[in-house]
Amino acid sequence: MPEDWDKDVYRQPDSRTPEVDKKTGLPNPAVIVSKLFYYTVDLPVTTFRDWVERQREKNKFYYYHRHFRRVPDLTECTLGDFLCYYEAEMQWRRDYKVDQEIMKILQERLRACQQREGHSYVQNCAKELEQFKQGAKGYQSRYGDLGAYASSRKCLMKQKHRMIEEKEREQAASEA
Amino acid sequence: MAPADFRPCDHWSHRGVSKMAVLSVLRAAAALVARRPFHKLQPLAGNSLLKAFPAAPKVAVRHGSHGKQMFVIKSSQYYDTRFLRLLTFYTLLTGIPVTVFITFVNIFIGEAELAEIPEDYVPEHWEYHKHPITRWIAKYLYDPPEKGYEKMMALISIEEEKADLRLKQLEVRRLMRERGDGAWYQYETLDKNLIDNSHKSNPDY
Numbered sequence: 001m002p003e004d005w006d007k008d009v010y011r012q013p014d015s016r017t018p019e020v021d022k023k024t025g026l027p028n029p030a031v032i033v034s035k036l037f038y039y040t041v042d043l044p045v046t047t048f049r050d051w052v053e054r055q056r057e058k059n060k061f062y063y064y065h066r067h068f069r070r071v072p073d074l075t076e077c078t079l080g081d082f083l084c085y086y087e088a089e090m091q092w093r094r095d096y097k098v099d100q101e102i103m104k105i106l107q108e109r110l111r112a113c114q115q116r117e118g119h120s121y122v123q124n125c126a127k128e129l130e131q132f133k134q135g136a137k138g139y140q141s142r143y144g145d146l147g148a149y150a151s152s153r154k155c156l157m158k159q160k161h162r163m164i165e166e167k168e169r170e171q172a173a174s175e176a
Numbered sequence: 177m178a179p180a181d182f183r184p185c186d187h188w189s190h191r192g193v194s195k196m197a198v199l200s201v202l203r204a205a206a207a208l209v210a211r212r213p214f215h216k217l218q219p220l221a222g223n224s225l226l227k228a229f230p231a232a233p234k235v236a237v238r239h240g241s242h243g244k245q246m247f248v249i250k251s252s253q254y255y256d257t258r259f260l261r262l263l264t265f266y267t268l269l270t271g272i273p274v275t276v277f278i279t280f281v282n283i284f285i286g287e288a289e290l291a292e293i294p295e296d297y298v299p300e301h302w303e304y305h306k307h308p309i310t311r312w313i314a315k316y317l318y319d320p321p322e323k324g325y326e327k328m329m330a331l332i333s334i335e336e337e338k339a340d341l342r343l344k345q346l347e348v349r350r351l352m353r354e355r356g357d358g359a360w361y362q363y364e365t366l367d368k369n370l371i372d373n374s375h376k377s378n379p380d381y
Binding site for chain 1: 283284285286288292293303304306308311329332333335336
């Protein structure tokens with residue numbers, strides 16, 4: 001996890017530090033172990049990391065995310081315009097990849113919620129579960145069963161069949 | 177000491193080595209051998225020529241270790257160790273420089289940070305990658321992905337024009353053949369003036 005995650009989405013459980021009420025004069029072994037860990041592992045690693053960060057500060061450079069322009073869809077291409085077909089196909093592929101990543105993020109959120117809540121995930125994770133269900137249903141209806149050689153044309157045909165079935169169902173519902 | 181009537185041999189004198197020096201060295205060695213401690217020359221004992229070392233009587237030996245040293249017969253491990261040695265050597269020959277190089281790049285140059293694209297700035301195609309080595313490869317070895325996209329579009333447009341022209345050619349051929357007023361399907365016929373019409377105007381009677 002990066003350091004700057006969305007604090008509202010992946011919420012940490014509230015920390016409750018208890019009041020220290022020492023009744024013995026003996027040293028606390030947990031404190032000894034934690035201090036030992038701090039001085040042998042934590043401090044050297046942190047100082048090394050800080051040194052590395054100082055070296056990296058000297059030559060800083062940036063990277064950007066690609067922005068793609070929207071091009072006409074497959075439905076907006078005239079028949080036989082293969083260049084339009086190609087650009088629409090590439091755009092559909094990029095959108096397919098984006099939708100896959102969206103599904104991965106929803107899954108990750110649900111997983112994080114379950115890990116966070118423990119045994120009370122059944123009632124506390126309802127929102128994430130609902131989001132994931134909606135996303136999965138949409139993904140399945142749009143991209144499901146297209147296979148490995150999926151293309152924008154096959155997806156369009158799938159949508160066409162979906163609309164035909166919907167229309168038939170409407171007709172059957174209005175007749176009945 | 178060598179006797180006084182000694183004459184040096186020819187085959188030694190021309191090499192610059194005198195026999196006297198060699199003999200004196202040998203005598204010194206014999207004197208040293210005679211003065212060596214007794215137990216180290218035990219294998220030489222019992223030899224009738226060396227009366228300086230009488231044979232010692234045999235004593236029962238008790239070792240402080242695990243008994244008699246055995247000659248264990250097992251298969252040779254020479255080839256196995258040689259293989260492993262050569263394997264490690266050739267792996268580390270390029271492995272260590274590459275590891276050191278990558279470590280230095282990661283420590284001293286570090287990865288890029290994500291930033292928003294500034295206004296009126298079009299980043300180069302390598303500025304979309306994070307790791308410095310990936311950026312270097314994208315900058316100097318790879319073509320920009322836009323170039324691949326444009327090349328594909330060029331191929332598609334060429335093929336599209338070819339298909340279009342081929343279909344047009346078939347249609348044109350059909351129409352020209354059908355209508356007969358085009359450039360194709362024109363066949364050379366005889367010149368009208370060569371026809372002899374004289375016998376056609378007078379009936380054959």
